[in-house]
Amino acid sequence: MAGELPGAYKILLQQNVIFYNKLSEPQKFQFEDRVQHFLSSVKITGVGTEVEDIDRTLAGASAIIPIFAFPDWEYNNLHEILLYPETFNEQFEQTGNDRPVMGMVGSGAMNHIMILSKHALREGFSNKTDKNNTALHEFIHLIDKTDGDTDGIPETLLQHQYVLPWVNMIHKNIKEILKDNSDINPYGATNQAEFFAVVSEYFFERPDLMRRKHPELYDMLEKMFRKDEMSHS
Numbered sequence: 001m002a003g004e005l006p007g008a009y010k011i012l013l014q015q016n017v018i019f020y021n022k023l024s025e026p027q028k029f030q031f032e033d034r035v036q037h038f039l040s041s042v043k044i045t046g047v048g049t050e051v052e053d054i055d056r057t058l059a060g061a062s063a064i065i066p067i068f069a070f071p072d073w074e075y076n077n078l079h080e081i082l083l084y085p086e087t088f089n090e091q092f093e094q095t096g097n098d099r100p101v102m103g104m105v106g107s108g109a110m111n112h113i114m115i116l117s118k119h120a121l122r123e124g125f126s127n128k129t130d131k132n133n134t135a136l137h138e139f140i141h142l143i144d145k146t147d148g149d150t151d152g153i154p155e156t157l158l159q160h161q162y163v164l165p166w167v168n169m170i171h172k173n174i175k176e177i178l179k180d181n182s183d184i185n186p187y188g189a190t191n192q193a194e195f196f197a198v199v200s201e202y203f204f205e206r207p208d209l210m211r212r213k214h215p216e217l218y219d220m221l222e223k224m225f226r227k228d229e230m231s232h233s
C-alpha cells in the first residue's frame with residue numbers, strides 16, 4: 001500500500017478514534033499520513049481470521065497515538081502484527097481453557113512481532129468509558145523496549161532528572177493498587193513495565209479523569225508523551 005490513506009480509513013478514524021477527532025485539521029492530516037506510513041512498513045497478518053480495513057485502521061491508530069508528538073518516530077523493533085481472532089495463551093494456542101492473553105510483544109524467535117486479538121483490538125476502541133485499550137498497551141511495551149529493556153522506564157521519553165521521581169511514583173501507586181485504594185487497573189501492580197503500560201492506556205483513554213484523580217501521574221505522562229507541547233502546536 002502506498003500513497004494517500006484510502007478514504008475508507010479516514011471515515012473509520014472519524015467513527016472510532018476519539019484521539020483523532022480531537023485533533024486540529026492540520027494535525028488530522030498528519031495523523032492520517034503517519035498511520036499510512038506505519039501500515040506501509042508493518043505487515044498485518046490474520047491467523048485464522050480475516051484482516052479487515054477496520055483492523056488495519058485501529059492497529060495503525062494505536063501505533064501512532066502514543067508517539068504522535070514525535071514526528072520522526074519509527075517502530076524499528078516491529079515488522080509484523082499477527083491478528084488472532086480471540087485470546088490466546090503463552091504458547092500462542094488459540095484453543096483450550098487457559099488463554100487469557102489479548103496481546104503480546106514477542107521476544108526471542110518472535111522478536112519484532114506483535115500478536116493481538118482482533119476482538120480485543122476492536123473492543124479497545126468501542127468502549128469509550130473504560131481505561132483499557134489492548135493494542136495501545138502493546139505499543140507502549142514496544143516504546144518502553146526501544147532502550148533495550150521493557151522495564152517501565154522509557155529512557156527515550158524520559159529526561160534523566162525525571163527517572164527517579166517516576167520510579168518513586170510507580171512504587172507509590174502500586175502500593176495504593178495493592179491496598180485496593182486505586183482506580184488504576186490492578187494488572188498494573190504486576191511490575192513496572194505493566195504499570196507503565198496500564199497507566200498509559202488510562203492516560204490516552206480517559207485523560208480528563210486521570211488529570212482529576214492522579215494529577216502528578218498525569219503531569220509526568222504528559223511530559224513523557226509531550227502532550228502539553230502538542231496541544232499548543
Ligand SMILES: [Zn+2]
Binds near residue numbers: 137141193194197
Ligand atoms: Zn502488558
